[in-house]
Amino acid sequence: MLFALMHQMDGRQLEMLIRIEDDFDLKKIADSGQCFRVREFDDGTFRFVTGDNILYIKSQPGKSNEYEVSCDEETWIGIWTSYFDFERDYSLIRSSIPNSDNYMLNAAECGKGIRILKQDPWEMLISFIISQRKAIPAIKASIEMICERFGKEIKTEYESLYLFPTPEEIAKTPDFENLLSECKLGYRLKYIIEAVKNVYYKEIDLEGLKKNDSMTLLEAFKGLYGVGEKVANCIALFAYGRCELAPVDTWIKKVIEGIYDGVNPFTKYTDSAGIMQQYIFYYAQTHKQEF
DNA sequence: CGCCAGGCAAAAG
DNA sequence: CTTTTGCATGGC
Numbered sequence: 001m002l003f004a005l006m007h008q009m010d011g012r013q014l015e016m017l018i019r020i021e022d023d024f025d026l027k028k029i030a031d032s033g034q035c036f037r038v039r040e041f042d043d044g045t046f047r048f049v050t051g052d053n054i055l056y057i058k059s060q061p062g063k064s065n066e067y068e069v070s071c072d073e074e075t076w077i078g079i080w081t082s083y084f085d086f087e088r089d090y091s092l093i094r095s096s097i098p099n100s101d102n103y104m105l106n107a108a109e110c111g112k113g114i115r116i117l118k119q120d121p122w123e124m125l126i127s128f129i130i131s132q133r134k135a136i137p138a139i140k141a142s143i144e145m146i147c148e149r150f151g152k153e154i155k156t157e158y159e160s161l162y163l164f165p166t167p168e169e170i171a172k173t174p175d176f177e178n179l180l181s182e183c184k185l186g187y188r189l190k191y192i193i194e195a196v197k198n199v200y201y202k203e204i205d206l207e208g209l210k211k212n213d214s215m216t217l218l219e220a221f222k223g224l225y226g227v228g229e230k231v232a233n234c235i236a237l238f239a240y241g242r243c244e245l246a247p248v249d250t251w252i253k254k255v256i257e258g259i260y261d262g263v264n265p266f267t268k269y270t271d272s273a274g275i276m277q278q279y280i281f282y283y284a285q286t287h288k289q290e291f
Numbered sequence: 292c293g294c295c296a297g298g299c300a301a302a303a304g
Numbered sequence: 305c306t307t308t309t310g311c312a313t314g315g316c
Contacts, residue, residue, distance in 0.1 A: 132298040186312030228299050249297040
């Protein structure tokens, strides 16, 4: 067990205390480039959303592996354990990196605490179509504009926020193409409109694909307009938990060429290639001056 | 002004 | 089949 439930707290919105035994760093996860709607509050509380589930989570001062969370035990076990990938032992995975791969060892030490989030497939499809040739702050801005225009508004004790809209919520909005065109999507607008229709009219079954092998999964997404090799890999990794896949983007390309002499280092990390990829992506993001 | 950002489809070779 | 080109927008 990589986490332990502790006592219920009485009469507060953060109602449960938990201990997390494995690698877990909220700030690094939020900055890891896989999620675009995590919010950090001034007091160090982080907010995550998936579907219509909202979690507020805060590290306990002085006790680095204890966290206050806003959900009950059932929701933690049913939703967030899977979301944060707590069935996987990241500490063990890091220890599997051989001494011969010094760059990977450094990247993993730097990115220690990152986890591969199991996010909503529909949200990942739209988010990573938007991501192509866009800076991360601009990706976040576009996604937020979509949520504001089509998503359900939720008021919590902390804030008011919009959920990521379902395909139905977008497709059933009269003249939804025009509202989407306000979201700074640029040339990706036509890809997003097609993706809404593809999912709404069930030309692709995002739930059903969970039972398919990764190759079939990739091919299904690459068949969509605006989804190529890289975006398909991101969806498979960040929505379907396919950790054997390592998306190759411009940053990873630079590392493969500059550090690994053109040889992809991820393929030898059979079942954890995607985790290694995230360590290196995070390492590159936080050491931009070295490129 | 130029250059690039978690790439891709379409055109050209 | 492989390589090149155009693409919206914003930040630096």
